[in-house]
Amino acid sequence: MDRQFGIIGGGSWATALAKILTDKKHKINWWIRNPEIVRSLQRNGNNSRYLSSVDFDPGLLNVSGDIRAVISSSDTLVIAIPSSYVEKSIGEASADEWTNKKVISAVKGLLPERNVLLNYYLQEQFDIPLENYFAVLGPCHAEEVAAEKLSYLTFSGIDIVTSSEIATHFNTEYINTIINPDILGVQYAAVLKNIYALGAGIAHGLDYGDNFLSVFIANSADEMASFLRKFGVGHIVVGEHEGEDPYNHRKTPNYAASVYLGDLLVTCYSLFSRNRTFGSMIGKGYSVKAAQLELNMVAEGYNASKCIYNINRSVNAAIPIAETVYRILWENVNAAVGFKHIEQCLV
Numbered sequence: 001m002d003r004q005f006g007i008i009g010g011g012s013w014a015t016a017l018a019k020i021l022t023d024k025k026h027k028i029n030w031w032i033r034n035p036e037i038v039r040s041l042q043r044n045g046n047n048s049r050y051l052s053s054v055d056f057d058p059g060l061l062n063v064s065g066d067i068r069a070v071i072s073s074s075d076t077l078v079i080a081i082p083s084s085y086v087e088k089s090i091g092e093a094s095a096d097e098w099t100n101k102k103v104i105s106a107v108k109g110l111l112p113e114r115n116v117l118l119n120y121y122l123q124e125q126f127d128i129p130l131e132n133y134f135a136v137l138g139p140c141h142a143e144e145v146a147a148e149k150l151s152y153l154t155f156s157g158i159d160i161v162t163s164s165e166i167a168t169h170f171n172t173e174y175i176n177t178i179i180n181p182d183i184l185g186v187q188y189a190a191v192l193k194n195i196y197a198l199g200a201g202i203a204h205g206l207d208y209g210d211n212f213l214s215v216f217i218a219n220s221a222d223e224m225a226s227f228l229r230k231f232g233v234g235h236i237v238v239g240e241h242e243g244e245d246p247y248n249h250r251k252t253p254n255y256a257a258s259v260y261l262g263d264l265l266v267t268c269y270s271l272f273s274r275n276r277t278f279g280s281m282i283g284k285g286y287s288v289k290a291a292q293l294e295l296n297m298v299a300e301g302y303n304a305s306k307c308i309y310n311i312n313r314s315v316n317a318a319i320p321i322a323e324t325v326y327r328i329l330w331e332n333v334n335a336a337v338g339f340k341h342i343e344q345c346l347v
Contacts, residue, residue, distance in 0.1 A: 001165055003102075004029070006074025008067065008090065010037045011297075012050040013106055014080035016142035019051070020170050022060045029062045031070040033089065038063050051146045068093055076102040076166070078136070079118065082298035083109030086118060091125070098126040104155075104166065105135045108190045109300035110307040117187050131159055134166060135183060137190050139262040141272040148174040152262070156180040156187075185233035189224060189260045191304045192322065196220035197267035198279035198301035199325045199342075202335050205283020217268050219346045220321055221261055227308075227317040228260075275301040282328065283335050306330050320345040 003026075007018050010032030021028050032038050040048035041063045045056045064070055071077060071093055081089050086107065105118045114121060122128040134157035144151050153170055157163040160181050167177040180186055196217065203213055267273045278299035281291035288302070305326040312319060324342050327333040 003076045003166075003169060004074050005169070006031065006070045006077045007080060008070065008077060009080035009106075010034055010047065010050070011080070011082070012142040013108075014078075015047045015051045015054060016140075016145035017078055017080055017106060017136070017170075018056070018061075019054050019145060020172060020175055022056055023172050024169055025060070026169065027060045027062065029064065029070045029073045031064055031067045033065065035065060038065055051142060054146050068097060071097050071101070074101070076104065078104045078106055080106035083107050083118070083300060084112050084298065084303055086111055086121065087113065093126070095126045098122075098128055101128070101132065102162070102166070103128055103133050105133065105187070108137070108194060109304050110191055110311075112303040112307055115307045115310050117184070117191075119183070119187075130183065133157065133183065134159075134163055135187055135190075136170075137186050137263060139266040141266065141270055143272045145174070150174055150176070152176050152178060154178045154180050154186060154263075156183045158183055182233055184231055185228050186260075188228060188231060188233075190263065191300070191308060192220075192224045192227060193260075193264040193267050194275045194299070194301035195305045195308060195322045195325050196224070196264060196301075197273050197275040198282075198299065198305070198329075199321060200268040201273075201276035201279020201281075202283040202325070202328065203279075203339060204276070205280040205285075206336055206339055207283075208339070213268075215346050216321070216342070217265065220268070221264055223317075223319050223321050224260065224264065227312070227315065227319055227322075230315045230317050275299045278302065285335075288329060301325075302329055 005021055005026055006029040007014055008031045018028060018030060037047055037049055040046060041061055045058045046052055046054060103122060107118050110117060111121050119130055119133045134155060137154045140151040140153055151174060153175055155163045155167040155177060164179050167179060171177055200213060200216060203216055267275060274295060274297050278291050278295050281294060308322055309326040321342055324338045328335050328338045
């Protein structure tokens with residue numbers, strides 16, 4: 001199927017996704033709020049602020065600061081902006097303008113004013129049904145996409161046929177794609193892994209070593225699975241498979257291995273991880289405000305920790321690691337004191 005893609009967002013993740021699509025020779029409509037970046041892409045074919053090493057074919061770009069024009073000109077829209085900016089960025093469009101659009105969420109957080117995933121907001125605000133909504137997740141860092149290092153993207157949606165078809169537009173020599181039917185599970189996992197990565201960064205800033213960090217991440221994976229089970233998510237235990245493909249005899253996919261555990265690992269360990277970097281600053285004694293100014297990018301785990309804390313008041317999952325990270329960030333609990341508590345929770 002020939003699709004007209006639109007991308008909403010001008011940051012590193014949006015730029016990486018734009019690179020993938022244009023490498024597949026797709027002409028894209030691209031909304032960016034920052035006029036400096038718009039001019040840079042129009043004149044020079046690169047994003048002057050994020051992933052500036054990526055050179056685009058200007059003939060494949062229709063870059064605009066008019067979000068309604070981008071929505072109107074596209075049948076498939078990739079939303080790749082920080083969760084805290086979603087409502088401000090797309091709220092001016094009307095429900096009619098979103099009619100029959102396919103939406104791919106590349107948002108890795110919960111809308112902080114509402115404590116909800118993007119699909120709930122889109123359904124309430126624009127009447128976009130879940131059947132038209134998909135999510136793209138990792139394990140994947142924008143910087144490695146820019147360098148064309150082999151990476152993996154997971155496409156999730158309740159419409160598996162369309163999820164698979166959308167994924168074909170992102171397959172390249174450096175991108176492999178995975179299909180996952182659990183649209184809610186992958187999104188909550190993406191939210192949680194940012195919180196745990198922020199915690200891993202705090203541990204690093206407090207000078208904990210690799211031995212501790214390995215146990216911390218393993219327990220975080222277990223805690224994530226506990227939370228996801230409350231939402232009825234399956235395939236969250238590594239090593240469990242439901243038979244094999246009758247044709248190629250490969251094991252059926254276990255999504256815990258890549259989109260849950262894999263994304264958690266890379267976000268906790270990678271030096272490209274902004275959540276890990278943000279957490280490391282907190283562990284070294286930075287205030288939240290100072291760390292935000294120093295990072296100069298959005299660390300989704302910060303707002304996510306508060307959102308998950310609020311959601312869990314009704315879900316009631318046992319998530320002491322995530323709750324302690326929340327208290328360090330939002331209730332001024334000393335990081336060293338908080339991690340002494342976490343030490344007692346690890347098994």
